[in-house]
Amino acid sequence: MKRLQDKIRQEGLILSDKVLKVDSFLNHQVDTELVLAIGEEFAAAFAGDGITKVLTIEASGIQFAMATAIALKVPFIYAKKKKTLTQGAHVYAADVYSFTKEEAYRVTVDQSFLTPEDTVLIVDDFLATGAALVGLADIVAQSGASLAGVGCVIEKSFQEGRSLLEQRSIRIVSLARIASMSPGRISFA
Amino acid sequence: MKRLQDKIRQEGLILSDKVLKVDSFLNHQVDTELVLAIGEEFAAAFAGDGITKVLTIEASGIQFAMATAIALKVPFIYAKKKKTLTQGAHVYAADVYSFTKEEAYRVTVDQSFLTPEDTVLIVDDFLATGAALVGLADIVAQSGASLAGVGCVIEKSFQEGRSLLEQRSIRIVSLARIASMSPGRISFA
Numbered sequence: 001m002k003r004l005q006d007k008i009r010q011e012g013l014i015l016s017d018k019v020l021k022v023d024s025f026l027n028h029q030v031d032t033e034l035v036l037a038i039g040e041e042f043a044a045a046f047a048g049d050g051i052t053k054v055l056t057i058e059a060s061g062i063q064f065a066m067a068t069a070i071a072l073k074v075p076f077i078y079a080k081k082k083k084t085l086t087q088g089a090h091v092y093a094a095d096v097y098s099f100t101k102e103e104a105y106r107v108t109v110d111q112s113f114l115t116p117e118d119t120v121l122i123v124d125d126f127l128a129t130g131a132a133l134v135g136l137a138d139i140v141a142q143s144g145a146s147l148a149g150v151g152c153v154i155e156k157s158f159q160e161g162r163s164l165l166e167q168r169s170i171r172i173v174s175l176a177r178i179a180s181m182s183p184g185r186i187s188f189a
Numbered sequence: 190m191k192r193l194q195d196k197i198r199q200e201g202l203i204l205s206d207k208v209l210k211v212d213s214f215l216n217h218q219v220d221t222e223l224v225l226a227i228g229e230e231f232a233a234a235f236a237g238d239g240i241t242k243v244l245t246i247e248a249s250g251i252q253f254a255m256a257t258a259i260a261l262k263v264p265f266i267y268a269k270k271k272k273t274l275t276q277g278a279h280v281y282a283a284d285v286y287s288f289t290k291e292e293a294y295r296v297t298v299d300q301s302f303l304t305p306e307d308t309v310l311i312v313d314d315f316l317a318t319g320a321a322l323v324g325l326a327d328i329v330a331q332s333g334a335s336l337a338g339v340g341c342v343i344e345k346s347f348q349e350g351r352s353l354l355e356q357r358s359i360r361i362v363s364l365a366r367i368a369s370m371s372p373g374r375i376s377f378a
Contacts, residue, residue, distance in 0.1 A: 029242075029266045029302040032258040053218075059248035059267070063255050069221040077218045078248070113218040 001041055001175040004153070005188055007034060008176055017182045018128075018156070026153065027060040027125055038175060039067025042123060042151040045173045046072075049148040051121045053077055053114065055140065057107060057132050061124045064153055068123050077114070079107045079136060092142040094135035099128070107135045109143075116144035127152035127174060130161025137170060149173060157189050190230055190364040193342070194377055196223060197365055206371045207317075207345070215342065216249040216314055227364060228256025231312060231340040234362045235261075238337040240310045242266055242303065244329065246296060246321050250313045253342055257312050266303070268296045268325060281331040283324035288317070296324045298332075305333035316341035316363060319350025326359060338362060346378050 013021040025031040042064075054076035056065035062078050069076035082105055091108040098105065114120065122136045133150055140147045149171030155162065157177045165172055177189035202210040214220040231253075243265040245254035251267050258265035271294055280297040287294065303309065311325045322339055329336045338360030344351065346366045354361055366378035 023299060024301070025264075028269065028299055029264055030255065030258070031264055032255065032262070035255070036259065059251060062248060062251040066219065066221065066224070066252050066255055069219070070225065073221070075214075075218055075220055080217065110212060110217055112213070 001038070003034065003037060005176050007031070008154070009186060012186070014181050014183050014186060017180070018159075020154070020156075020178070020181060020186075022154070027063075030063055035063050035067045036070070038064055038153055039069070039071045041175055042068040042121070042173065043071030045151065046121050046148050049121070050119050051148055052118045053120050053145075055079065055109070055114075055120050055122050055136055056124055057081070057136060064125060064151075065123045068121065068151065072121075077109060079109050079139065081105045081107060092139040094138040096131050096135040098131070107132070107139065109139050111143070114140065114143035114145050118143070118145035119148050120145050121148050121151060123151045125153050127155040127161040127165075127172070128159045130159075130164040133161065134164055134168075137165070137168060151175075154178065190227070192223065192226060194365050196220070197343070198375060201375070203370050203372050203375060206369070207348075209343070209345075209367070209370060209375075211343070216252075219252055224252050224256045225259070226256075227253055227342055228258070228260045230364055231257040231310065231362065232260030234340065235310050235337050238310070239308050240337055241307045242334075243310050243312055244268065244298070244303075244325055245312050246270070246325060253314060253340075254312045257310065257340065261310075266298060268298050268328065270294045270296060281328040283327040285320050285324040287320070296321070296328065298328050300332070303329065303332035303334050307332070307334035308337050309334050310337050310340060312340045312342075314342050316344040316350040316354075316361070317348045319348075319353040322350065323353055323357075326354070326357060340364075343367065 054065045054069045057079045065076040090111045152174040155174035155177045179189040243254045243258045246268045254265040279300045341363040344363035344366045368378040
């Protein structure tokens, strides 16, 4: 997606060869129009697949799942990162390790929101280690729903996430695939 | 907002006289169309105020801030709940205690995203104790931006949040004001 790649070149901050900060337009301050356009891209890529629900993980996947759900005219679900007082026991769960936050957490989805009749599109902001997306794919498998694929806004192609998903025969649509980067330089695949 | 109140009556789960679960349509599974309509309500209520940014807090405020930002055609910002490796030191910060999660956390917004030229509308899912919203109002004050008001999807009018905000002369627009509730029964103000 050229518009997204241009924005990353203009406003992305490359802090190291692994850390790209897109806080000014994607996941802290959010460029609403750009995110709606991202949702339309994902919706177009999976237009023929009969998606019934979009699934993501809190927090920074929510705006992309919502934009995609708007374009597909379906509900979306965001998996929760740990139990709160208002969450019941009847959940699908997967354990995920976050390298960004350096902590493990449990991801849960209420069992009543995913059934074998659903066809699910998973959406998230980054595909890097793939840990969160593999967890979400596990949750879809537990529910018996069909998984149409995964939509990633930004893929760090030099990390192992893509191969972890491909091993599971999961279709991946990434809108900006970073082949390599370092402070002041970024190249897209 | 009658459509919202009807949905709460139909699908909300009242777990106690303080806990209302709206996970099936607002903050776990999300009814995309309803949330877009909520955003339009907030946008209409603050239409004459020259809003330049919508501000909320991760995670469950994001969908409502985005819907409002879509309707107002402005960017939105979601405050972060604790420092991550990719967040710098130049932040506005406020400390908040969550009664739902029974823990304190620090809320931060990057200083580059709010300036004295901004007019801010704060949006969140619930107004109950008001702790999170007071924290966001503090952050707006730190930045020198103008605060147009606060939009709450659901207000628990029997808790102290409204009076805390009113003490600060903050305008409040709530779309569903719950006067009282108990399992099986809910009354709106």
